[in-house]
Amino acid sequence: MKPSTPRTPGRPKRLEQQQPVRETILFIASKLFMELGYEAVSVQQIAKACDVTKASIYYYFDGKPQLFTAAVSAVLERARASTSQLLNQDLPLRERLIHVSEAKLSRSHGDFETIMREARPSLSPEQLDEITSKEEQLHECLAEHLTQAMEAGEIRRTDPLLTAHAFSAVLMLGIREIAKGTPADKLARDIVDLFWDGLSI
Template sequence: MKSNTPRMPGRPKRQDQDMPVQETVLFTASRLFMELGYEAVSLQQIAKACGVTKASIYYYFDGKPQLFTASVSAVLERARTSTSQILVQPLPLRERLIKVSEAKLARSHGDFETILREARSSLSQKQLDEITSKEEMIHDCLAEHLIKAMDAGEIRRTDPLLTAHAFSAVLMLGIREIAKGTPADKLARDIVDLFWDGLSIR
């Protein structure tokens, strides 16, 4: 029996779907933004890729800046979870860093710093702060395990948060090499080898 309750304008029709509309939009938007950048992606393009109307996107999100913020924050949250799961494994830090590098380099996406710089003028300070806080959670996770390795005498004492940022910066450079066709597994080891020379106890 059909419901007589009027549907709010723009609200997606309820259908039997593998994933709720809002999650589908977030997942698809994050993929497109990370692959193509901010300017190259339109809400109409995202709607078409999701198989919904543009009005359906506006039902959940105020506009492109909010959708970008939510989708990129979701990407960073997944990255933090993945990084944490790798770093708690009972392996030497060097091997765990290689696994973190492989996971990051294996993802098909553009240079995050370039994408964010492109979007910056369209985002509010609150939206920028939200993205930055999600990114910092990844650095905090890395720093936590660097401290443990320092306490165990596995690596020399450094500023753990600065070291985490430096490691992330080197990985960003690695993403550019991936775009040139360098295999992710080889590049991950090369990056960690280069980084490790600065951490080794002398």
Template sequence: MKPTTPRTPGRPKRKEQEIPVYETVLFTASRLFMELGYEAVSLQQIAKACGITKASIYYYFDGKPQLFTASVSAVLERARAATEQLLDQQLPLRERLIQVSEVKLARSHGDFETIMREARSSLSQEQLDEITSKEESIHYCLAEHLTNSMESGEIRKIDPLLTAHAFSAVLMLGIREIAKGTPADKLARDIVDLFWDGLSI
């Protein structure tokens, strides 16, 4: 009988399974973390939702902080890509901002700031920096398009990065309204109207 080579505990049986399992863990973990927060989610819970063993998660990640960092970074990277795709459209900036708002509000889960406050003490500075970098990439993407609209005369000139941060902050407040049952499409337009026109009559 041909001897078999021992494999590391928790390692998927076939090499071709590695990428799908990794992606499944990442997707499932990001969904659970964003919906329930950091403390409420365990590796055992993630493993059960993925249909794998907890040891399989440890094959890819050193522990919960690393998995949280990777999954949240993946969420933020997808958000940046979606934001860039919407802002690249040949539409007036106001309409593009409404579409960005609609997508963000419709896909919102938990309060991201609350989730990060909960996780912060468990993460290393390097992990916090990685998440912050991904979050900032969304602001830089928005700031770039704001700059283009300022240069074309579509909107007045003001610090584009500050404006991007302000817009994101208003959207974060909007997510709390979504939880109260306000329709995403109406709220998105109201937020952009307030952001665009301010309080002027």
């Protein structure tokens, strides 16, 4: 009988499952970080939630800062893809912004700015740049559609990227209202109505 090939230390036993282990770790880690924050989540807690060993986490990620960076970057990339899909609907911009707002506010997560402020001391400049780059891609996606609406005369001309940042900031405030029990659909319309007054021609 041929001797079995030694397994690399820390290599996850679940590697052959349908969903790659790394993607499972990222998905669950992103949920925990976004719901509980950086400090409250440990690598051991993530490993337990993923049903893998702590060594399996370290097989893919050097440590908690790298895992956090990858997890948050994945969240932002999913948000960009979802936002792009909603903004590409054949609807007036105002209705599309309401759909984007409803999607954002209906997700269960903490205040992104608070989470980042908590994590920042533990992250390297390169890790912070990676997250910032993903966040900026999300703003650029929104700015692109704002520009199209400006060129079509649907809204007044402003700096589209600045306007995209302002819209995101208002949505961040909305997340705090969600925590108080305000329904997401009502709050989404209230936010867009407030924001729309500044864009109307």
